[in-house]
Amino acid sequence: MFPERFSNLPAYAFPRLRALLDHHQPGGEVIHMTIGEPKHAMPDWVADTLAQHVDGFAKYPPNDGTPELQQAIADWVQLRYGVDIAAEKQVLPLNGTREGLYNAAMALCPETKNGQRPKVLVPNPFYQVYMIAAISVSAEPVFVPATAETGHLPDFSSLPADVLDQTAIAYMCSPSNPQGAVASYDYWAELIHLAEKHDFKIFADECYSEIYRDTPPAGALQVARDLGASPERVVIFHSLSKRSNLPGLRSGFAAGGPESIHRMKQLRAYAGAPLPLPLQRVAETVWADESHVIENRHLYAEKYAIADRVFSAVAGYESPQAGFFLWLPVPNDEQAAVKLWKETGVRVLPGSYLARDTDAGNPGKTYIRVAMVAPKSDMQRGLETIRDCLYGQAR
Ligand SMILES: Cc1ncc(COP(=O)(O)O)c(C=O)c1O
Structure with missing residues (x-):
């Protein structure tokens, strides 16, 4: 006997992503932009x-x-x-x-x-x-x-x-x-x-x-x-x-x-x-x-600036007000994630995995989520790759 109330849950976002991508070979050096796990240094003490x-x-x-x-x-x-x-x-x-x-x-x-x-x-x-x-x-x-x-x-x-x-x-x-x-x-x-x-x-x-x-x-x-x-x-x-x-x-x-x-x-x-x-x-x-927090914000400020530069010509790009995710518009989230992975090795999360289907559809279906947590140069390379692969090199 198991509880009914958990039986209709979709798999959690990350196992779902693995099931979507892992049977394909990555198309290049892998860049992880899925999980919101900060990579900047922790306080030194x-x-x-x-x-x-x-x-x-x-x-x-x-x-x-x-x-x-x-x-x-x-x-x-x-x-x-x-x-x-x-x-x-x-x-x-x-x-x-x-x-x-x-x-x-x-x-x-x-x-x-x-x-x-x-x-x-x-x-x-x-x-x-x-x-x-x-x-x-x-x-x-x-x-x-x-x-x-x-x-x-x-x-x-x-x-x-x-x-x-x-x-x-x-x-x-x-x-x-x-x-x-x-x-x-x-x-x-x-x-x-x-x-x-x-x-x-x-x-x-x-x-x-x-x-x-x-x-x-x-x-x-x-x-x-x-x-x-x-x-x-x-x-x-x-x-x-x-x-x-x-x-x-x-x-x-x-x-x-x-x-x-x-x-x-x-x-x-x-x-x-x-x-x-x-x-x-x-x-x-x-x-x-607070000093390490201020320093951390400076690092993210550089990342916002990079993202804004990379996606400036992409229709529908909205610069995040805060946090460290980009919520990028795409025609179909899973197709975009698979294409990116197969053609470039960049790994992103389909937006619908973070949202619920409703009568009006799934509000994440036309987005991918991109975490800007990797070191700056990797992150920039990842974002440029996403732009070139998904947005026809909009510059
Ligand atoms: C919106 C939101 N709330 C809460 C958490 C949980 O964070 P933690 O349990 O590490 O404090 C996260 C982690 O990604 C998050 O994105």
């Missing part, structure tokens, strides 16, 4: 800090995070967003944002909303954990298009009032993966008003918040505070994976209202796996430093 605290592996780590890590995170939230939060009550260190985005639904999604099965709003395309979290708590995921027509952000306010009244949670990603779109201050304000009106929570996935061009993206917690919204309205999720090039550290945090964080901690006490102590010690030092 990580190894020493880890070594200093290695005896911590002999202890069970505190479930709620060390007080020092909680404080480092609260200090960072104050520095970045100007919002004062109580370190002990409003911060929960995570093993990366992915598990937090999942477990938050477990801890906070009610069994019913207004007497009915709750709905969870998910932008489409989206980071895949949102959907599986919704399904796991027996809620109904509602896929809200985030397409070129909507500025690549979901227009939640376009949903019928009865859908919104049944909504328990809206996932929102800004800067967004895969499109690199940024929710403005006004966007957040409108969404928070909508959430107040229809009484749902916003889970704000802000893990790309530090990879931007000039202006730091507004954060949901800051806007909620300015509007005087309920402190329980918003939970934000942040990560060291992208900000600090530490995807393998598995370190992030959730911050929000004391009741929400308390409930998430309680679930974690029963079923969670706290970050090992030495890794918490490393995370604490990394949140406390």
Whole structure:
């Protein structure tokens, strides 16, 4: 016997990609542009800090995070967003944002909303954990298009009032993966008003918040505070994976209202796996430093400039506002990925693998996602190859 609710899932994006490409020979030197795994250097003190605290592996780590890590995170939230939060009550260190985005639904999604099965709003395309979290708590995921027509952000306010009244949670990603779109201050304000009106929570996935061009993206917690919204309205999720090039550290945090964080901690006490102590010690030092983050942004600024130069003559090219993905228009995503692989050895992800089929079709079907994480020269070669192969050498 197996659960019904997971039986209709498509294979995850990366096994699907392997099935699509791996029976073909690559047409040239392989360049991986699929996975969003940062390749810039991690902060140079990580190894020493880890070594200093290695005896911590002999202890069970505190479930709620060390007080020092909680404080480092609260200090960072104050520095970045100007919002004062109580370190002990409003911060929960995570093993990366992915598990937090999942477990938050477990801890906070009610069994019913207004007497009915709750709905969870998910932008489409989206980071895949949102959907599986919704399904796991027996809620109904509602896929809200985030397409070129909507500025690549979901227009939640376009949903019928009865859908919104049944909504328990809206996932929102800004800067967004895969499109690199940024929710403005006004966007957040409108969404928070909508959430107040229809009484749902916003889970704000802000893990790309530090990879931007000039202006730091507004954060949901800051806007909620300015509007005087309920402190329980918003939970934000942040990560060291992208900000600090530490995807393998598995370190992030959730911050929000004391009741929400308390409930998430309680679930974690029963079923969670706290970050090992030495890794918490490393995370604490990394949140406390901005210089490496500024340096990292400079590296991405060079990459944005390269991408803009390479694709300047490509019709429909939209320069990402933030993050490190390009969301490139193509007639057919899988055909484009296969052609690129077979003819050049460049590996990219078909957009439809990051989106859900709906009655209106799959909003990723006419895109490929390209991660700009490889070293600069490889990345530039990869982008030029994509241009020449898919866009008829548009220059
Ligand atoms: C939009 C988005 N959210 C969350 C994550 C998870 O990141 P982590 O668990 O490494 O913090 C990713 C990773 O690629 C992502 O793209």
